[in-house]
Amino acid sequence: MRISTVAVLGTGLVLALAGCSDNGGGGSSAAPAAPTSSSGSSEAPSAPVAAAGLAVSSSDLGEIVVDGKGMTVYVYTKDTQGAGTSTCSDQCAAAWPAVPAASATPAVQGVTGEVGTITGVDGKPQLTLNGWPLYTYAADQAPGDVTGEDVGEVWYVVSPAGEPIKESGDSS
Template identity: 60%
Template sequence: MKTRRTLKAVAVPFLLLTLTACGGGEGGDGSSTDSGDTGNGRYGAPPATGDGDSGGAPGLRTADTELGTIVVDDDGMVLYQFDSDDRGSGTSTCEGQCAQNWPAVPGDETPDVEGISGEIGTITGVDGSPQLTLNGWPLYYYAGDQEPGDLSGQGVGDVWWVLTPEGEPVRG
């Protein structure tokens, strides 16, 4: 019993420190949270709750949040843009640890879109796979968002932002 309490006393603070570590970091990569591959092709994102189809681009739709109406995928997972990317450049600058914390939104087919007025496109992501864009911004998930509607990535490092349906970052 004493061993369990000692283990808890050491493990709980360590776990909390590990899970809450976030910020700008090198290259604006955000959090050190690493949820691992969830088996649905979205590193760090929770498993899809839909029909189990893990291939192709996720559908895009809107959700009303405390930040206003923003872009999410079909599962309600929030999508982000990265200020270090150059809008419309056709390239992503998020690689290495950044790409683990901020996995690219796959774009290997045209997504179903509902309520989005910005232009949907694709680029070749840093891993060579197609990545969805909205109004020229490459789109990303945040590994720290565990549930649909989580906004944990908003403002991380003052470079990661949710997007309006028009494809404009919601800063602040």
């Protein structure tokens, strides 16, 4: 069990660092790590969750959306919901890699919002949820990390329904 946890954490760190160095482009052919809970739950996810493009996981913020590697998914409120474009490029994209879309109909589990795709700033397909382009945060080192929540008061974890989770209580 301990070796498995170390392997997942190590994989998350490598993926986060890789996201910084390649502006979020490109995907990995390695099998994704399963989503985990920040509460330390020992519940083993089923194989379909591990292979999903988007899934739901428990966190300190409640139920949140994670990518197929179990990394927390965020929305950028400087993007315009439903506009079909991302405004996060260059240094922003290095810190906040786009969630890539492997296909026009990505696999999802537990996500209730409308999943779609746009062409990301790198020219590759990027997943959207309820019209929000989706990102991960390079500083999140392991599945279940939510360190990007409320960064700059513009980055938020996303709920399964596709809405930003604003822990600070900001109602705007």
